[in-house]
Amino acid sequence: xxxxxxxxxxxxxxxxxxxxxxxxxxxxxxxxxxxxxxxxxxxxxxxxxxxxxxxxxxxxxxxxxxxxxxxxxxxxxxxxxxxxxxxxxxxxxxxxxxxxxxxxxxxxxxxxxxxxxxxxxxxxxxxxxxxxxxxxxxxxxxxxxxxxxxxx
Amino acid sequence: xxxxxxxxxxxxxxxxxxxxxxxxxxxxxxxxxxxxxxxxxxxxxxxxxxxxxxxxxxxxxxxxxxxxxxxxxxxxxxxxxxxxxxxxxxxxxxxxxxxxxxxxxxxxxxxxxxxxxxxxxxxxxxxxxxxxxxxxxxxxxxxxxxxxxxxx
DNA sequence: AGTCGATATGATATAATATTACATTATGGG
DNA sequence: CCCATAATGTAATATTATATCATATCGACT
Numbered sequence: 232x233x234x235x236x237x238x239x240x241x242x243x244x245x246x247x248x249x250x251x252x253x254x255x256x257x258x259x260x261x262x263x264x265x266x267x268x269x270x271x272x273x274x275x276x277x278x279x280x281x282x283x284x285x286x287x288x289x290x291x292x293x294x295x296x297x298x299x300x301x302x303x304x305x306x307x308x309x310x311x312x313x314x315x316x317x318x319x320x321x322x323x324x325x326x327x328x329x330x331x332x333x334x335x336x337x338x339x340x341x342x343x344x345x346x347x348x349x350x351x352x353x354x355x356x357x358x359x360x361x362x363x364x365x366x367x368x369x370x371x372x373x374x375x376x377x378x379x380x381x382x383x
Numbered sequence: 384x385x386x387x388x389x390x391x392x393x394x395x396x397x398x399x400x401x402x403x404x405x406x407x408x409x410x411x412x413x414x415x416x417x418x419x420x421x422x423x424x425x426x427x428x429x430x431x432x433x434x435x436x437x438x439x440x441x442x443x444x445x446x447x448x449x450x451x452x453x454x455x456x457x458x459x460x461x462x463x464x465x466x467x468x469x470x471x472x473x474x475x476x477x478x479x480x481x482x483x484x485x486x487x488x489x490x491x492x493x494x495x496x497x498x499x500x501x502x503x504x505x506x507x508x509x510x511x512x513x514x515x516x517x518x519x520x521x522x523x524x525x526x527x528x529x530x531x532x533x534x535x
Numbered sequence: 536a537g538t539c540g541a542t543a544t545g546a547t548a549t550a551a552t553a554t555t556a557c558a559t560t561a562t563g564g565g
Numbered sequence: 566c567c568c569a570t571a572a573t574g575t576a577a578t579a580t581t582a583t584a585t586c587a588t589a590t591c592g593a594c595t
Contacts, residue, residue, distance in 0.1 A: 314466040347509035357499035362529030377514030
């Protein structure tokens, strides 16, 4: 990990701590550590992959350790769960709820988050047309990303 | 189950058998049975719920029994998997691939399938804008359905 | 400082979901 | 009939997630 990347991660962690504090929640060392693992991964990690990494420095970590941290981070809108992969990625716009869509590249495994207004509206209207009140919408588009499709 | 509903189910099973035959696949008794369980459920069923029901008449059924049947039915586009629920529902338009969106009512548990052209297009364009080639798109909207929101 | 309540973590067990691997049985084409 | 293929049987195990109860940490209040 480059020095630059580490500075970025630190900045994100600090920002996350602020966001939590505003909600009356605290980003403890443990939660901060789990969040940093997710930030540094560059690709989605499953709960047990995170657990393995956490164990390296945090002897005695067990499944509830990681699932509790993940629940917290999800509640604080610091991470997202990708349902198709049972895996977790950082939220690009940390700390507040926002509609998002995920692009999952089946070649390189990278998942990118987008926030497309037109798509969000279209889904909203589609639900409304059925008299349905949406609370939480999952959009996960599997395919091939630009980098993999036209390799440089 | 009413006689009317049973006739409907039978018709769907027969139609499914045709669809499979056209693909050079066969809807065996086992697969047909699993499909009928899904058709008759009225709500999404998980693999193990299906397994329990299958065991009633099919002694010796095991996890692979059900997962194989589910894989087959998914391939034939006879059912959908709802990722959020790890559960399965019949496809409303059996037998061919089509973009769909699912409305999951968190009050009554019913999942309904819609096929909204505008939403499909909007997602397509959102992906395209990123240079992303979509292969398979999951849209699952959780919320409250019309019936639950305004109970009659 | 002491203690109470709330929050967070530790530790063990187990539930729920899904797959691997290999054996056996049907089925249709030659 | 014989073979190849597809389908199913069977046992074991991997992966994902939760329940439960004990212990520790921390701030508010006295």
